[in-house]
Amino acid sequence: MGWALLFAATGAAAQAQAPASSSSSLDEIVVTGIRHSQISALKVKRANEDIVEAISAEDIGKLPDDSIADSIARLPGLAAQRDNSGRTQDISIDGLPSAMNTTLLNGFMQATTDNNRTTQLDQYPAEIMNSVVVYKTGDASLTGAAIGTIDMRTVRPLDYGKTNLFLGAQGEYALEGKLQPGATDTGYRANLTYITQLDNDKIGVMFGYSHIETPNQIIAQHPWGYYAANDQLEGGLQDQLRSDTLTRDSGVVTIQYKPTDNLEFVVDAFDSSYDDDAIIRGVEFPLSGTPTNVANGTSTWSALAPQLESYDYRQTSRLRSADFTMNYKFGNGWKMHADYGYSDADNHFDQLQLYNGFGLNGQQNTTTATLTEGKGPGGNIGISNWSENLVNVALGENQGWSNYIPAGFPGACPGGVVSPNNPPQWGSTCNGGPDADQMGGAGQNLIQRTFDSIQQTKWSLSKDIPGSISNIEAGVSYSVRKKDYRVEEDELFLLSGNESQPIPASWLSSPTNMSVFGLPDMYSINPRQAFNSGQYGSVADYRAPGGGNGASLSDWSISERVITPYFKAQIRTEVGGHDLTGNFGIQAVNTSQSVTTSFEYPAGGTVFNYVAIPSSTEYWDVLPSLNLTLHLNDSQDIRFSAGRSMARARFDQMGGGSSVSFNFAASGNTSPWSGSLANPSLKPWISDDVELTYERYFAPGEGISLDFFYKNLETYIYQSSSTANFSAYYAATGPYTNNGVTIPAPIMTGPVTQWVNGNGGALYGVIFSGNFQLKHLSQVLDGFGISGTAGVIESTVKIPTAPGCALNNINTYQTPCQSGTPDGNLPQYSKYVANVSLYWEKNGISLRLNDRYRSKYDQEVVDYNGGLQPVLGAAENIVDFQAGYDITSGPLKNLSFTFAAENITNEAMNSYTGRWNSATNSATSPDPKNTVYYKLFGTNLLFGVHYKY
Structure with a gap:
């Protein structure tokens, strides 16, 4: 069913790692297909000393997932969140936000393309991964880990043991069709992998390549302003159609060299380019005036001013990583390990928005x-x-979104004729101020750039020793990470100098059908073509806070140096006649972090300059860990884990999203300073973890697991009121003048809202998982099976609402402040998570129906400015179907065909709010019918053919 799923056919590596107490019968039956992938995954899970969840390449390939994110979302205790394009990106492990995870590739940390640490997992194709292991507990030798750790692994060609060529191709069709002119509803995927061994099996080579062009057609609605009076919407409404095409090219190369049994070298390289292009067209209008015919959720409005929107959002990313590993055995049981890895990520996100409405x-x-x-x-x-x-x-x-008057427009301040060399002037005050005339806001162009790089190395020595402690290991890892974030935003205006002008006929294509919303057809232009036509000018959009002089902190650079010495010991002993295996150890993590915020400020109120303010801090964390497995017999294990883990603060909390205001009118003992600040000195989230698991195995690939876990978050990061010293800002931007008079040195301290390390809470839960062949009930059911997982997770974490962000009106209720979530729960936390697969596999034919469920959760939606906006998300139930046929004999042997339907129920991504009651100055409980953001992503069909040689 595709070359990727065939990787697991040998299972050699996993079988070699099986514990001594495992029944030999588990290794005797040779199977392929879905069942083989289950056997391989259980072997990896059972052989590991830590508590992990694993998925084999065959599982990844059976459903032709867009990325490994879709694949691992089916693992016990894991839940996925889709992005604005409908692709699975963020993974929650045991109810924790994805910000508390880290992602590794072959054990090496990966740079990220967002403006934080969270890996956008849809940038890693499923086809070129051999397996994925998710660590839920700490391990002293697993450096670079977080509270949850996802380790993606590519195939090792010498371990694979034979030469194979895998080819695959799939066509894709979006059932929604082409929602807009210029959109595409078809795509394709192609992949190639070659594995071979050379020089009498001393050299192994693997090369893999994957290409994908996948369309998404999205229907989106964004209402705002629900009020309890008359049970109606009174804020406004935005309706949009989004046509999105992702093009991704990814390649991986592995060279494994083993000149002797005691010496091994491995080199890995990975490269992925990612181009996500979306055309968005829609209508937005605020509701004004008094409606008529108000009854049962219906209201009629007059004199509404619609704003017509034509957007082009394009994200281009490049991910690269390379690593070198050496393993050397010498002496009497000594082993030396040395490695070096490099990873970088370059991301460019261009959001072009054109507005029309006259x-x-x-x-x-x-x-x-x-x-x-x-x-x-x-x-x-x-x-x-x-x-x-x-x-x-x-x-x-025509909505007055512009915050300046272009010079030369009627009613604007004098300034000459508008031209590229004479753009609109900032901060005019004549004729009523910048908002006296609503001209010039023809659009906006926001460009966000990030560059992230990680260098890392690890050295260790270990020795096998006799006794209950069977091996000791000591080592040290060292890493340097640097990440930069830059943002540019321009206001667009018409160079003609007119308030409005006709759309050139050459720009127009067939109208966009907006009937799904009840709207008439809308004009269609290509926003990028229009922007590049020479009709638009632009001026940098600097928005100074009110109250006089101010600064808006947007850009930042962060550097982290981490040194981690560690010690680990492996346990091999007996307790009460049963084998006891595991490990214990400790990490000492030394972190030195440096943050530079580059902020913009208006000198004299009209001209903006940039000033960089550096800050640094250093700290230690000590992370002990214990992992034990009691092998009751050949088919039953009890696992126990205890330890401490950490996850570093988000980058935007350390360096971005700040603003500083200076009030010229302040006098006496009143400070002129105030603001909202990031915190360069933030320490990590710390979690004390305990986990207990019972595992029962029935037959190869079959068994059940019952997992109890408790995570005590000693700290959580949220916004709080405090007092800050503004001397650095004054030194950079002052002295200030007001009407030509220099302001004396003011009080340098003032109130701020700032990210802080505060108290956390606990998460605890139980997760059941299992796989069962129905033939045990009746031979009539031979070939049928069921696998799945279900979990209940409780949380005592309550995130306080940020100061000044009380829920005192509907706008703050549906769009709470950045640190808070609508219900105070952790971001991405769901109380209930479940996944079930019903499958049938026999005689080369396979069918599988998969249902993935999570209860309501606080979504983190990336907004226009790149921030994470928390909104309460409705429960989701995503269903996929896959069928395949493998030809196992004859001239077409090793040829296989697949069919898949993704999201066959067209499950929406819905966030919702309550209604504001002005009479009681309070909000009703959130109700899914009060939508904030609603997105329908549609169903995609895929047809594939694959060949193994």
């Missing part, structure tokens, strides 16, 4: 509309009785 006569368009809850996409808000034409419109923003 009529061809230069007047603002207005419309009537009736809004009815339950009549729109997915049972949300539908529109009827729309009166305004959305095709015959002119260029020009």
Whole structure:
């Protein structure tokens, strides 16, 4: 079923690692397909000294997943969150946010393309991975780990043991069709892998390549402003169609050299380029005035001013990593390990937004509309009785989103004719100030850039010794990580100097059908073509906080140096006649972090400059660990783990998202300073972990597991009120002047809202998983099987609402402050998680139906500015289907065919809120019918052919 799933066919490495107490019968039956992948995964899990979950390459290939994120989301205790394009990106392990995970490739830390530490897992193709191991407990020798650790592994060609060529190709079709002109509803995937051994099996070579072009057609709705009075929407509504195409090219090379049984060298290299391009068209309008015909969630509005939106969002990324490993055995049981790894990630995210809404006569368009809850996409808000034409419109923003007046426009301050060399001037105050005239806001262009690099090395010595302690190991790892974040935002204006102008006919294509929302057809232009036409000018968008002079901190650079000496001992003994295996050890983690925030400030109120303020801190953490496995017999194990783990603070909490204000009117003992600051001195999240697991194995690939875990988060990071010293900012930007008068040196301390290390809480739960062949019930059911997992997770963590962010109106209720979540729970925490697969496999034919469920959770949605916006997400139930046929004899032997349907129930991603009651100054409980963000991603079909030679 694709070359990737065939990697697990040997199972040699996993079998070689099976514990001595395992029944030999588990190694005697040779099977392929789904059952073989289950056998391989259970062998990896059982052989590991730590508590892990594992998935084999065959599992990864059986459902033709877009990335390894979809694959590991089916593991016990794991849950996935989709991104704005519908692709699985973030993984929660045992109810914890993905920010508390780290991702490794062949044991080496991976750089990330977002503006934090979270790995965007959809950038790693499933096809070129041999297995994935998820560590839920600490291990002293696992340096670079976090509270949860995902280790992706590629095949080792000498361990694979034979020469093979794998080829695969798949076509893809989005059932939603082409939602917009210029969109695509078809795609394809292709992959190639070659594995061979040379020089009498001393050299092994593996090369893998994967290409994917996959379409997504998305229907999105964003209402805001629900009020309890009349049970209706009173804020506004945004309806959008999004046509998204991901192109990804990934390659991996492994060279394994083993000149003797005692010496081994391994070199790995991985490269992945990622291009995600989305065209978005839609309509947005605030609700103003007083509605009529209000009853049962229906209201009619008049004189609405629709803003028409044409967006082009493009993310281009490049991930690269390479590593070198040496293992050497010498003397009497001595082993030396040395490695070096490098990883970098370069990301460029360009969000171009063009706004239109004026009529061809230069007047603002207005419309009537009736809004009815339950009549729109997915049972949300539908529109009827729309009166305004959305095709015959002119260029020009009509909502007053612009915060300046371009010089030379009627009513603007003098400044000459607008041109590329004479852009609109900032901060004009004549004729009523910058918002006196709503001209020039023809769009925005926001560009975010990140560059992340990690260098790491590890050296260790170990020795086998007789006795209950069978091996001791000591080593040290050293890593240096550097990450930079830069953001540029421009306001766009029309170079013609007009408030509005007709859309050139050459830009127009067929109108976009907006009937799914109840709207008429909308004009269609290519935003990138329009932006590059020479019709638009731009000016940097610097937004100074109110109250006088101010600074907005956007850019940052962070450097981390981590030294981790460790000691580990392996246990091999007996207790009460039963084998006891495991390990204990300790890490001492020394961290030195340096943060430089580059902020922009208005000198004299109109001209902006950049100033960098560095800060550094150093600290130690001590992380003990204990992992024990009691082998009751050949088919039963009890595992116990205890230890301490850590996850480093998010980068945006350490360096970004800050602002500083200086109030010229302050006098006396009143400080002129205030702001919201990141915290360069943040320490990690710390978790004390205890886990107990019972495992019962029935037959090869069959068994059950019952897992109890408790994680005590000693600290959590949230925003709190404090007092900060602003001397560094004053030294960089002062002295300040007001109307030509220099302000004397002011009080240097002032109130701030800042990220801090505060008290945490506990997560505890029970997770059941198992796999069972139904033939044990009746031979009639031979070939049928069921596998799955279900978990219940409780949390005592309650994240406090940030200062100044009380839920005092509907806007802060549905869009809470950055540190808080709508219900105070951990981000991405679901109380219930479950996954079940029903399958049938016989005579080369396989069928599988998979259902992945998670209960409601606090989604972290990436907003326009790159921040993580917490919103309460509804429960999700995602169903996939796959079928395949393998030809096992004849001239077409080793040829296989697959069919898959992804998200066959078209499960929505929905976030919701409550309704604000002005009379009681409180909000009702959140209700899924009060949608904040609603996205339908559609169903994709895939047809594939694969060949193994």
